[in-house]
Amino acid sequence: MSVTQQLIALKTNLPQSVTLVAVSKTKPNGLILEAYESGHRDFGENKVQELTSKHEQLPKDIRWHMIGHLQRNKVKYIVPFVHLIHSVDSKRLLDEIQKQAQKINKRVAVLLQIHIAKETSKFGLDEEELEALLEQKEHYSHIDFKGLMGMATFTDDSAIIQSEFNTIKTLFDKHLHSWEKDPVLSIGMSSDYQIAIACGSNMVRIGSAIFGHR
Numbered sequence: 001m002s003v004t005q006q007l008i009a010l011k012t013n014l015p016q017s018v019t020l021v022a023v024s025k026t027k028p029n030g031l032i033l034e035a036y037e038s039g040h041r042d043f044g045e046n047k048v049q050e051l052t053s054k055h056e057q058l059p060k061d062i063r064w065h066m067i068g069h070l071q072r073n074k075v076k077y078i079v080p081f082v083h084l085i086h087s088v089d090s091k092r093l094l095d096e097i098q099k100q101a102q103k104i105n106k107r108v109a110v111l112l113q114i115h116i117a118k119e120t121s122k123f124g125l126d127e128e129e130l131e132a133l134l135e136q137k138e139h140y141s142h143i144d145f146k147g148l149m150g151m152a153t154f155t156d157d158s159a160i161i162q163s164e165f166n167t168i169k170t171l172f173d174k175h176l177h178s179w180e181k182d183p184v185l186s187i188g189m190s191s192d193y194q195i196a197i198a199c200g201s202n203m204v205r206i207g208s209a210i211f212g213h214r
């Protein structure tokens with residue numbers, strides 16, 4: 001199937017309330033344009049360099065999502081145009097986003113990334129760190145706290161995935177009063193988005209199921 005066919009097939013199966021972020025990392029502009037021409041606008045990248053060069057080269061009404069680990073010294077390159085940063089995993093990173101956003105007088109929408117997986121390699125905040133950050137919310141004049149993002153353990157065991165997604169959904173609901181209008185729970189990738197949606201996801205990040213294997 002072509003990219004357009006994969007997108008249409010996916011979208012007809014997703015509930016209306018779920019936003020599909022097409023993860024285009026490592027994929028050429030031609031494939032992104034094909035998806036764009038079929039009407040798709042939300043694309044996700046995990047590297048600053050690739051994100052900024054694709055933003056420069058592709059149509060300006062694309063909504064770019066930063067989904068990968070973000071280094072503080074690169075924040076300034078994406079703040080001017082990024083639609084949503086999914087991967088805020090430390091207070092120091094959030095401080096830098098606030099600083100750069102204030103500089104250009106822009107509000108930046110963010111998700112706080114929660115460490116839900118068993119793997120120690122995955123980035124993210126634990127519950128205590130999340131709560132400490134949210135207590136200082138008023139401090140961040142140029143940040144829109146939209147919700148949470150998480151990645152489940154890489155496993156075939158759907159019970160583990162489901163339990164991890166339930167953990168983040170519980171945290172998301174517990175802090176519902178903290179989120180800006182239209183809160184976002186970004187969980188679910190190609191292999192586990194159906195479980196994520198059953199657990200309350202309203203934003204899925206799907207790469208290989210649209211663009212093929214990387």
Ligand SMILES: *Cc1c(COP(=O)(O)O)cnc(C)c1O
Pocket residue numbers: 023025046067068151188189190191205206207208209
């Ligand atoms: C690559 C990536 C995805 C998409 O993964 P697929 O398995 O290709 O759907 C989703 N989220 C993050 C953070 C990623 O880095």
